[in-house]
Amino acid sequence: MAQTPPPHRSGAVVPDLPLEAVPNHVAVVMDGNGRWARQRGLPRTEGHRAGEEALVEVVAGAIEAKVRWLSVYAFSTENWKRSPSEVRFLMGYSRRVLRQRRDLFNSWNVRIGWAGQRQRLWPSVIKELDDAAHLTRGNTGLNLTLCVNYGGRDDIVAAARAVLGEAARQFSPASGKSQTRGASPGDAAALVETMMASLTEDSISQRVATPDVDLFWRTSGEQRLSNFLIWQAAYAELVFSDKLWPDVDRRDLWDGIVQYSSRQRRYGA
Numbered sequence: 001m002a003q004t005p006p007p008h009r010s011g012a013v014v015p016d017l018p019l020e021a022v023p024n025h026v027a028v029v030m031d032g033n034g035r036w037a038r039q040r041g042l043p044r045t046e047g048h049r050a051g052e053e054a055l056v057e058v059v060a061g062a063i064e065a066k067v068r069w070l071s072v073y074a075f076s077t078e079n080w081k082r083s084p085s086e087v088r089f090l091m092g093y094s095r096r097v098l099r100q101r102r103d104l105f106n107s108w109n110v111r112i113g114w115a116g117q118r119q120r121l122w123p124s125v126i127k128e129l130d131d132a133a134h135l136t137r138g139n140t141g142l143n144l145t146l147c148v149n150y151g152g153r154d155d156i157v158a159a160a161r162a163v164l165g166e167a168a169r170q171f172s173p174a175s176g177k178s179q180t181r182g183a184s185p186g187d188a189a190a191l192v193e194t195m196m197a198s199l200t201e202d203s204i205s206q207r208v209a210t211p212d213v214d215l216f217w218r219t220s221g222e223q224r225l226s227n228f229l230i231w232q233a234a235y236a237e238l239v240f241s242d243k244l245w246p247d248v249d250r251r252d253l254w255d256g257i258v259q260y261s262s263r264q265r266r267y268g269a
Helices: 033-039 044-065 077-081 084-107 123-135 152-170 185-198 201-205 250-261
Strands: 025-029 069-076 111-115 143-150 215-218 237-240
Touching: 025 250, 033 044, 044 069, 044 084, 044 250, 069 077, 069 084, 077 084, 084 111, 084 123, 084 143, 111 123, 123 143, 143 152, 152 185, 152 201, 215 250, 237 250
Parallel strands: 025 069, 025 215, 069 143, 111 143, 215 237
Antiparallel strands: none
């Protein structure tokens, strides 16, 4: 039987908002771990350790607020540029956190998924990600997407390649819709036309890693998307917090949701 997260230690409760005022999908850039550690004279890796509890808190807060999707930027494709020691720590740390926290999230009825490139990731990290997804696949509560070795531009390119690949496989010269081997110039032109027609906003949206983002929340005072869910965040409401990630708890997420609920979304109209 699914459990509910324990209440916040302060006794704070989730704001009383109508369900339609709550974002369906919240994307989180968990920024500021390094600065948090530096302010305390600690190695950067200690900032990442301290950020683990913030993640648990925000997952709890999302469940209490009835958010349906929560996507967190755990490791970007650009993070490989960091020092080898920090990258090694982050790989091992991600593996450990998944192993230790997946049972807790499973008990909260959280469905864990992940998005990102398998290339370069440690096989042991991939195994923990896949195991967490398998363990929680039947859960019906919050969908938690861990974005590991993820880049928004790569996500769009992969989606476009999937769309075009499917169109090419379905094209046949005889019917105007299948294989191209031995095809005439006219067949090749028809293939190109079919592939181009298949490439639409809807076809891309169906193949990127997550649904459209409603609330894009970033901590630490930085105000940029940093290549995170950039297709999905096209019409997201942006909320930036000055707090460093290890200092965050569920109340900060709720503050972001309250800001979101006060805005009028026009989608360009």
